[in-house]
Amino acid sequence: MKMIDDIAKRTGTWLSGTGPMNDIVISSRIRLARNLAGFPFLTKSDTGQRNEIYRLLYDRVMHTDLGCRILFVDIEEAPELDRQVLVERHLISRQHAEGEGSRGVAVSDKETLALMVNEEDHLRIQVLGSGFRLEQLWERIDKLDDILQQQLDFAFHEQYGFLTACPTNVGTGIRVSVMLHLPALKLAGELEKVSRAAKNMRLAVRGLHGEGTEATGDFYQISNQTTLGKSEKDIIAEFCSIVIPKIVDYERMARQALLKDRPTALDDKIWRAYGTLENARTLSTEETLYLLSHLRMGIHLGRLETIPLQTINDLFIKAQPAHLQKIRGMRLDGEERSVFRADYIRQRLAESN
Amino acid sequence: MKMIDDIAKRTGTWLSGTGPMNDIVISSRIRLARNLAGFPFLTKSDTGQRNEIYRLLYDRVMHTDLGCRILFVDIEEAPELDRQVLVERHLISRQHAEGEGSRGVAVSDKETLALMVNEEDHLRIQVLGSGFRLEQLWERIDKLDDILQQQLDFAFHEQYGFLTACPTNVGTGIRVSVMLHLPALKLAGELEKVSRAAKNMRLAVRGLHGEGTEATGDFYQISNQTTLGKSEKDIIAEFCSIVIPKIVDYERMARQALLKDRPTALDDKIWRAYGTLENARTLSTEETLYLLSHLRMGIHLGRLETIPLQTINDLFIKAQPAHLQKIRGMRLDGEERSVFRADYIRQRLAESN
Numbered sequence: 230m231k232m233i234d235d236i237a238k239r240t241g242t243w244l245s246g247t248g249p250m251n252d253i254v255i256s257s258r259i260r261l262a263r264n265l266a267g268f269p270f271l272t273k274s275d276t277g278q279r280n281e282i283y284r285l286l287y288d289r290v291m292h293t294d295l296g297c298r299i300l301f302v303d304i305e306e307a308p309e310l311d312r313q314v315l316v317e318r319h320l321i322s323r324q325h326a327e328g329e330g331s332r333g334v335a336v337s338d339k340e341t342l343a344l345m346v347n348e349e350d351h352l353r354i355q356v357l358g359s360g361f362r363l364e365q366l367w368e369r370i371d372k373l374d375d376i377l378q379q380q381l382d383f384a385f386h387e388q389y390g391f392l393t394a395c396p397t398n399v400g401t402g403i404r405v406s407v408m409l410h411l412p413a414l415k416l417a418g419e420l421e422k423v424s425r426a427a428k429n430m431r432l433a434v435r436g437l438h439g440e441g442t443e444a445t446g447d448f449y450q451i452s453n454q455t456t457l458g459k460s461e462k463d464i465i466a467e468f469c470s471i472v473i474p475k476i477v478d479y480e481r482m483a484r485q486a487l488l489k490d491r492p493t494a495l496d497d498k499i500w501r502a503y504g505t506l507e508n509a510r511t512l513s514t515e516e517t518l519y520l521l522s523h524l525r526m527g528i529h530l531g532r533l534e535t536i537p538l539q540t541i542n543d544l545f546i547k548a549q550p551a552h553l554q555k556i557r558g559m560r561l562d563g564e565e566r567s568v569f570r571a572d573y574i575r576q577r578l579a580e581s582n
Numbered sequence: 583m584k585m586i587d588d589i590a591k592r593t594g595t596w597l598s599g600t601g602p603m604n605d606i607v608i609s610s611r612i613r614l615a616r617n618l619a620g621f622p623f624l625t626k627s628d629t630g631q632r633n634e635i636y637r638l639l640y641d642r643v644m645h646t647d648l649g650c651r652i653l654f655v656d657i658e659e660a661p662e663l664d665r666q667v668l669v670e671r672h673l674i675s676r677q678h679a680e681g682e683g684s685r686g687v688a689v690s691d692k693e694t695l696a697l698m699v700n701e702e703d704h705l706r707i708q709v710l711g712s713g714f715r716l717e718q719l720w721e722r723i724d725k726l727d728d729i730l731q732q733q734l735d736f737a738f739h740e741q742y743g744f745l746t747a748c749p750t751n752v753g754t755g756i757r758v759s760v761m762l763h764l765p766a767l768k769l770a771g772e773l774e775k776v777s778r779a780a781k782n783m784r785l786a787v788r789g790l791h792g793e794g795t796e797a798t799g800d801f802y803q804i805s806n807q808t809t810l811g812k813s814e815k816d817i818i819a820e821f822c823s824i825v826i827p828k829i830v831d832y833e834r835m836a837r838q839a840l841l842k843d844r845p846t847a848l849d850d851k852i853w854r855a856y857g858t859l860e861n862a863r864t865l866s867t868e869e870t871l872y873l874l875s876h877l878r879m880g881i882h883l884g885r886l887e888t889i890p891l892q893t894i895n896d897l898f899i900k901a902q903p904a905h906l907q908k909i910r911g912m913r914l915d916g917e918e919r920s921v922f923r924a925d926y927i928r929q930r931l932a933e934s935n
Binding site: 493494496497500501503504505506507508509510511568571 | 846847849850853854856857858859860861862863864921924
């Protein structure tokens, strides 16, 4: 699809690596789970009901002014590679890409808003932003939710709040998550501590692609696990004033400690990563993310001044399998991808130097 | 010692990486073990006898025309770092460096001849050359042996031949050894076969620094194990017409197979090695030898054309611990050496590019 080809070639606003605390916070995200009153949850819907929900939501979403230009992708009809591009950009979930039946996603042209239709819930509203900006995102999604509620009748229970397909989302239906880059805590072997503290606060710590994925490239997603019994504002306030500033402080201290106590080991790590990316002839996604991760830290610590941060942020996205195939303009098997990935990165680094 | 400082700064003739089959054969070496008649072996000598042997041999060696300029190093008096430099250049053995009592070595100015006094035997005559040139070395050492026999009375038994401190050397007292660079056989996992075949021919396969050392940087020393019951010429003929050409053929085939079947994997290995050497901030001796080993293969296969082979050959020697300290002009502990090694290599590669 031409539209997805274009998306795959740009960095995307929320991937730009800018915004508050961008040395450590890659991006912020809030999503709300909503279901239509008068329709069964998707697990209980037949094909006819599912199609009806899809048509209704498509219609209302596309004919409501959400304050930005919206592109709608029919996920059921979309080629696998296009779906994979959307997953790699965090605009849809893996389950949504791999699911069955009528389903889709509405994406704003800046990719800071995505509305998944017929994922686990009838509608999932998601806003994304670069850096640490949960309060701003909350304002936006709260407004969007209000606008949509004028067009749609969401299933709501006086006592429980918004009703959702999975009980963990009942109540506010909110999930707040922040993607962090924690290479120094990883090097210092102190991630376990952070992870334990987060779990004690009933927060989930996950990898780059959310639930069930490993932390690749030292990226960690921190998100709330419960949505019942706390207001949206309380959940966000906790993230903004306690959780994230604390982890960011830990990571900054770990980076300063590396700089002070082990500058050679730090530079060695950064420059070896650079040397490998600049010279390798085949690179896996995972190795690439780790190497880029070290460069990213190097740039933020002022140890690597020859490459623009923007190039690194862009490569984080472009080095992923579906993006690479879009750039190359053809399907590539695993081995071909690794070779093209190495070629592409070598070329980009040479250009930026 | 000024003399050793000078030695440490040059590459040395036999280390030049030239000569026949130099894509695979680093160097050839022949040594003869000799003892003086009328003196006990060193294991049975007291200090007085040991000193007497030392003085006698020093005197004769220094006053005999061996056809080249000779430098004599009193190993007992030499600082540890100087002894270590001589070990790293294969001019003396580790035992000789670490031993006790009066002992020394006479080295020709081109480092292609070394006479160890009071190592395991009273005298060990050693000739070295770059590439595969055993026949030429045999001519030279045979002549030297004749010249020395006119000056010295060597212990010789009608039936057994030359008598030596260790029974494995009795007879001809000859050890023929060839240093091979076998990275492709290593990558192809076929070294075990070569090693087994060599053992069946009663040859020893050892690492870079001879007996009891591991094969670092894909370097292997092949040498004869027995010296009794075969003439010197037979031993050398076997090396020249069977053993070495066969292993060289194997390695060349393995390299061609890599080029044909796995060119990307090959280039990946070579270029990653280059990227690491060009960027690392700390490098151990062992890692350095492996990385240089890959560059050496890359140059010989025409995959890496920016660096002169001479630089790589020189770095093989200079990257060693004692050489580095000589270049730096001061003692360095292990960590300091690794940092200086990385700095030095980075600078050399930048200069050669």
